[in-house]
Amino acid sequence: MTDPNTLSPLDLETPDKTFLDANELVINMGPQHPATHGVLRVILRLDGEKVLGLECVIGYLHRGVEKIAENRTYAMFNPYVDRMDYVAAVSNGLGYCEAVEKLLSVEAPPRAQYIRVILTELNRIASHQLWLGTHALDIGAITPLFYTFRDREEILKIFEKYCGARLTTHAFRIGGLQYEAYDGFEKDVKNFVSFVKPKIDEYEELLTTNRIWLERTKNVGVISGKDAIALGVTGPVLRASGVKWDIRKAQPYANYKNFEFEIPTGLNGDTYDRYMVRMIEMRQSLRIIEQAVVGIPEGPIMAKVPKVIKPPVGEVYHSIEAPKGELGYFVVSDGSTQPYRLRVRPPSFVNLQALDIMCRGQLVADVIAVIGTLDIVLGEVDR
Amino acid sequence: MIHAIIDYIQSYLGSDKTPGAAGNIFWMVVYILLVFVGLSVAVIAMNWLERKILAHMQVRLGPMRVGPHGLLQPIADALKLLLKEDIMPAEADKVVFWIAPFIVVLAAFTVFVVVPFGPTHAITDMNIGILFMLGVSSLSVLGIVTAGWASNSHYPLIGALRSSAQMVSYEVAMGLAVVSVILMTSLNDQGVGTLSMIGIVQAQQAQGMWFIFKFFPLGLIGFFIFAIAMVAETNRAPFDLPEAESELTAGFHTEYSGFRWSLFFLAEYSAMIAVSSIAVTLWLGGWLRPFPNLLTGPNWDLIFSLFPGATFVFLGALCFYNAARMPKHPLFRIQTIGLAGFGVVLALIGLVLFAPPVRERIGDIFWFSAKVAAFMYLYIWYRGTFPRYRFDQLMKVGWKVLLPTGLVLLILTATTAFAAPSVQEWLKRVL
Numbered sequence: 001m002t003d004p005n006t007l008s009p010l011d012l013e014t015p016d017k018t019f020l021d022a023n024e025l026v027i028n029m030g031p032q033h034p035a036t037h038g039v040l041r042v043i044l045r046l047d048g049e050k051v052l053g054l055e056c057v058i059g060y061l062h063r064g065v066e067k068i069a070e071n072r073t074y075a076m077f078n079p080y081v082d083r084m085d086y087v088a089a090v091s092n093g094l095g096y097c098e099a100v101e102k103l104l105s106v107e108a109p110p111r112a113q114y115i116r117v118i119l120t121e122l123n124r125i126a127s128h129q130l131w132l133g134t135h136a137l138d139i140g141a142i143t144p145l146f147y148t149f150r151d152r153e154e155i156l157k158i159f160e161k162y163c164g165a166r167l168t169t170h171a172f173r174i175g176g177l178q179y180e181a182y183d184g185f186e187k188d189v190k191n192f193v194s195f196v197k198p199k200i201d202e203y204e205e206l207l208t209t210n211r212i213w214l215e216r217t218k219n220v221g222v223i224s225g226k227d228a229i230a231l232g233v234t235g236p237v238l239r240a241s242g243v244k245w246d247i248r249k250a251q252p253y254a255n256y257k258n259f260e261f262e263i264p265t266g267l268n269g270d271t272y273d274r275y276m277v278r279m280i281e282m283r284q285s286l287r288i289i290e291q292a293v294v295g296i297p298e299g300p301i302m303a304k305v306p307k308v309i310k311p312p313v314g315e316v317y318h319s320i321e322a323p324k325g326e327l328g329y330f331v332v333s334d335g336s337t338q339p340y341r342l343r344v345r346p347p348s349f350v351n352l353q354a355l356d357i358m359c360r361g362q363l364v365a366d367v368i369a370v371i372g373t374l375d376i377v378l379g380e381v382d383r
Numbered sequence: 384m385i386h387a388i389i390d391y392i393q394s395y396l397g398s399d400k401t402p403g404a405a406g407n408i409f410w411m412v413v414y415i416l417l418v419f420v421g422l423s424v425a426v427i428a429m430n431w432l433e434r435k436i437l438a439h440m441q442v443r444l445g446p447m448r449v450g451p452h453g454l455l456q457p458i459a460d461a462l463k464l465l466l467k468e469d470i471m472p473a474e475a476d477k478v479v480f481w482i483a484p485f486i487v488v489l490a491a492f493t494v495f496v497v498v499p500f501g502p503t504h505a506i507t508d509m510n511i512g513i514l515f516m517l518g519v520s521s522l523s524v525l526g527i528v529t530a531g532w533a534s535n536s537h538y539p540l541i542g543a544l545r546s547s548a549q550m551v552s553y554e555v556a557m558g559l560a561v562v563s564v565i566l567m568t569s570l571n572d573q574g575v576g577t578l579s580m581i582g583i584v585q586a587q588q589a590q591g592m593w594f595i596f597k598f599f600p601l602g603l604i605g606f607f608i609f610a611i612a613m614v615a616e617t618n619r620a621p622f623d624l625p626e627a628e629s630e631l632t633a634g635f636h637t638e639y640s641g642f643r644w645s646l647f648f649l650a651e652y653s654a655m656i657a658v659s660s661i662a663v664t665l666w667l668g669g670w671l672r673p674f675p676n677l678l679t680g681p682n683w684d685l686i687f688s689l690f691p692g693a694t695f696v697f698l699g700a701l702c703f704y705n706a707a708r709m710p711k712h713p714l715f716r717i718q719t720i721g722l723a724g725f726g727v728v729l730a731l732i733g734l735v736l737f738a739p740p741v742r743e744r745i746g747d748i749f750w751f752s753a754k755v756a757a758f759m760y761l762y763i764w765y766r767g768t769f770p771r772y773r774f775d776q777l778m779k780v781g782w783k784v785l786l787p788t789g790l791v792l793l794i795l796t797a798t799t800a801f802a803a804p805s806v807q808e809w810l811k812r813v814l
């Protein structure tokens with residue numbers, strides 16, 4: 001495997017005009033393309049159908065979220081983070097709230113912690129379901145998409161009942177929860193767990209042992225653990241390469257240390273391993289939810305946080321394990337009501353760097369599979 | 384003069400040949416029109432059925448708005464396509480771009496000249512029927528390549544290159560499977576086989592066995608090779624690489640829209656029907672009803688001749704059942720009436736098909752269409768189940784699996800066909 005630090009950049013500016021290089025084709029994939037998951041633009045350099053190299057062009061969904069943060073109070077900025085990784089909005093909110101809580105040196109009360117974990121893990125399942133549906137669709141299996149969306153709907157219903165929103169939930173507040181859990185929340189979550197377990201088997205039935213699926217995903221987009229670490233890749237992509245790194249275990253946040261769960265890892269770091277890692281992660285999330293939902297303590301849902309949040313001067317980096325990898329918030333406070341600087345470390349953006357090294361030497365069809373398996377959300381890449 | 388014309392028209396009636404073979408131009412034209420209309424209706428029905436069946440496989444409803452249960456959706460779609468703006472890319476090669484869809488449609492429709500819907504129900508019977516079918520149906524690759532090239536755009540070009548490679552390589556395996564059937568037709572007293580589509584079915588009738596069961600499992604293997612190759616040949620899932628939506632947006636027809644695009648659509652579906660009819664003719668006994676040799680006698684003939692009518696009556700009853708399940712709301716009044724009316728039409732057709740003179744003549748066409756319809760269902764089923772092959776894997780399946788299997792199959796079939804009579808004789812002598 002090539003060292004990612006020594007990869008030569010794509011020389012797109014000087015096309016070779018010699019007869020021998022006539023086979024080389026530079027094509028533009030995206031930003032309007034059905035399989036680039038939004039507005040990713042990939043410039044591919046092809047030899048026939050073989051990928052010689054590629055370059056990602058991003059920024060089509062740039063909204064300046066980090067700059068907006070500097071002009072909003074801490075509480076006002078909270079809903080904005082939901083718009084980054086919009087398929088896992090709850091995780092974004094958790095990361096941001098915990099970062100500011102760290103800055104304020106407060107901790108959410110236990111009841112809030114439990115409900116936060118339940119909602120975040122539900123969101124992890126929802127995010128993985130969306131990933132599975134679209135990934136399978138990219139590889140040509142159109143049916144799993146509808147199955148996963150059917151089941152994701154049940155999670156969104158719980159979110160809707162809890163906070164009124166389905167996608168950009170804004171479920172948490174700095175210091176605790178936005179809302180008390182509604183009546184029957186526990187029952188809904190328990191019902192969902194028993195409902196979705198056989199459904200995950202159903203997805204696996206369609207894909208896991210499907211010959212074509214195996215051929216399309218085995219040894220496709222391989223990345224070694226060493227390269228993945230060098231590129232800063234995190235999340236299921238890193239774990240599929242055999243590196244057992246999950247922030248929920250490594251640097252426990254919220255109250256994850258109270259729950260038992262496994263961290264699945266892969267061996268080969270190929271697309272199939274990433275698929276399996278995510279499938280197991282869904283089951284592990286269900287395991288966490290099962291433990292959490294029976295142990296929700298009574299008590300307040302908000303810590304003592306002043307109405308006007310004015311953190312002391314200082315800076316803090318806090319990261320959580322979002323469905324896509326390490327989601328970090330670096331918040332610098334100058335003592336005013338607004339962050340002096342807020343920097344987001346989005347997992348999708350960093351993971352996307354690995355696309356080039358994963359695709360070199362593969363075919364065009366594999367580029368699609370690899371984009372799908374990286375599970376990027378362009379809202380988060382561009383911010 | 385008029386008498387002469389009437390005589391000419393009547394002279395064909397009672398003939399045991401197809402109009403083409405009998406040289407009767409009037410009936411030839413009638414048959415061509417019937418096949419054309421039938422095919423168009425089949426493509427429209429297939430459009431609706433595919434969307435509904437696929438939808439139900441994917442836990443959704445499919446078209447429900449235009450007409451009861453979306454029955455009028457294909458018509459609405461066709462209208463929309465015809466009324467759309469005719470877009471031709473500025474950099475496209477105009478003439479080639481214009482001509483490409485017609486090549487594809489022409490190829491897809493022309494093969495139906497020799498498709499035998501019954502012993503006399505074909506436009507013509509050629510002594511090289513199967514060769515004609517394979518040859519003409521492979522012409523469609525020309526249309527696809529020209530479409531991709533003329534678009535002057537990267538994705539269509541890659542789609543066209545893929546499809547030409549794919550169709551050419553799968554035709555080889557397909558041909559080998561076909562040859563093994565041709566060998567089987569020669570197992571008669573004269574030892575002479577036939578390439579005529581009608582002849583192949585008649586050979587199955589004479590040997591008392593559909594070729595799928597012949598020399599078990601050789602016939603079955605040949606059938607499987609053909610069944611896989613025909614999906615690849617028609618660019619359908621899981622071999623739909625030339626139009627791989629997620630990779631090449633729409634492949635060779637990315638730049639096509641409106642009427643031109645609908646021609647590709649029409650061609651794709653009629654090509655599916657065409658290759659399915661080859662498979663039915665070669666392996667599944669064409670127009671022969673199930674068990675023509677086991678369940679014989681007038682009683683069985685009667686029971687099997689009731690099937691066409693029963694099918695239509697059943698479909699009509701299904702419409703009534705669903706009409707009764709419609710919401711009882713004034714807004715749904717017209718839809719309910721429409722669905723019930725459709726049911727009445729189907730049931731009436733069914734009743735007409737029960738009438739003795741009709742049911743004796745319609746049986747062939749019914750069984751042929753029913754077998755083809757089973758293949759159409761398989762196509763939809765594949766699409767709902769399988770992911771898409773990658774290009775190199777597709778080639779691997781074609782050249783490294785299907786082709787060697789086809790070659791071995793051909794040798795084994797030839798050996799068996801050559802040895803079978805003498806082995807039988809030897810057995811007779813020994814026992």
